[in-house]
Amino acid sequence: MGSLDEDRPGEATPLPPGQRAQTQWPVLHYGPVPRFKPERWDLQVYGATVDGAKHSWDFGEFHRLPTAEVTAEMHCVTKFSLVASTWTGVLARTILELAPPAPEATHVLAWAEYGYSANLRIEDLAAPTTIFATGRGGAELTPEHGFPLRLVVPHLYAWKGPKWVRAIEYLTEERRGFWEERGYHKIGDPWQEQRYSYQED
Numbered sequence: 553m554g555s556l557d558e559d560r561p562g563e564a565t566p567l568p569p570g571q572r573a574q575t576q577w578p579v580l581h582y583g584p585v586p587r588f589k590p591e592r593w594d595l596q597v598y599g600a601t602v603d604g605a606k607h608s609w610d611f612g613e614f615h616r617l618p619t620a621e622v623t624a625e626m627h628c629v630t631k632f633s634l635v636a637s638t639w640t641g642v643l644a645r646t647i648l649e650l651a652p653p654a655p656e657a658t659h660v661l662a663w664a665e666y667g668y669s670a671n672l673r674i675e676d677l678a679a680p681t682t683i684f685a686t687g688r689g690g691a692e693l694t695p696e697h698g699f700p701l702r703l704v705v706p707h708l709y710a711w712k713g714p715k716w717v718r719a720i721e722y723l724t725e726e727r728r729g730f731w732e733e734r735g736y737h738k739i740g741d742p743w744q745e746q747r748y749s750y751q752e753d
């Protein structure tokens with residue numbers, strides 16, 4: 553099994569154990585799709601920042617940040633993997649550089665509209681393919697897929713990437729996010745099939 557890799561036609565991209573490839577993009581989330589209010593929107597970084605201050609970018613400011621592109625699969629814990637996604641947006645690394653965490657920060661909560669959250673290790677946010685995405689496949693995200701902004705963490709299960717992301721909270725102690733509090737794994741590495749919290753050491 554595997555998917556066709558756009559850059560290497562004919563070569564199969566291996567998928568994590570238990571996943572099957574899917575080319576259609578389903579809409580999957582808990583709760584309603586939030587309505588975008590441009591004048592009230594910002595992306596915030598707070599908690600254990602190095603300077604102790606809260607940082608934020610309004611919609612215009614965010615769209616002036618340097619952009620990048622990441623091509624990756626998206627692995628849902630319900631066992632489908634969306635193949636060959638090219639995400640455009642701002643690398644999470646860029647945000648980490650502009651609003652650095654304090655040395656004692658070890659984890660983050662990524663917060664979305666309506667209180668959805670996911671916990672990550674700082675190194676997951678700093679990974680070279682973690683991206684605050686505004687588009688996929690050359691098109692702007694639709695509201696149901698996370699417009700205006702979603703976090704994509706390709707090396708972890710997809711619940712780790714909140715659609716409608718609004719904030720990063722730096723933590724000096726790990727705290728569990730929405731699904732992590734409901735029985736899902738605190739790390740969520742699909743290559744190790746870290747699906748459920750009972751698998752944690």
Ligand SMILES: Nc1nc2c(c(=O)[nH]1)N[C@H]1C(S)=C(S)[C@@H](COP(=O)(O)O)O[C@H]1N2
Nearest residue numbers: 578579580581582628664668710711714715
């Ligand atoms: N805010 C928010 N983001 C979320 C979710 C959610 O319930 N709320 N679900 C996650 C899960 S489990 C998956 S598989 C992907 C699905 O993204 P899609 O609807 O664009 O396919 O969004 C993730 N991001």
Ligand SMILES: [Mo]
Nearest residue numbers: 628629710711
């Ligand atoms: Mo998912």
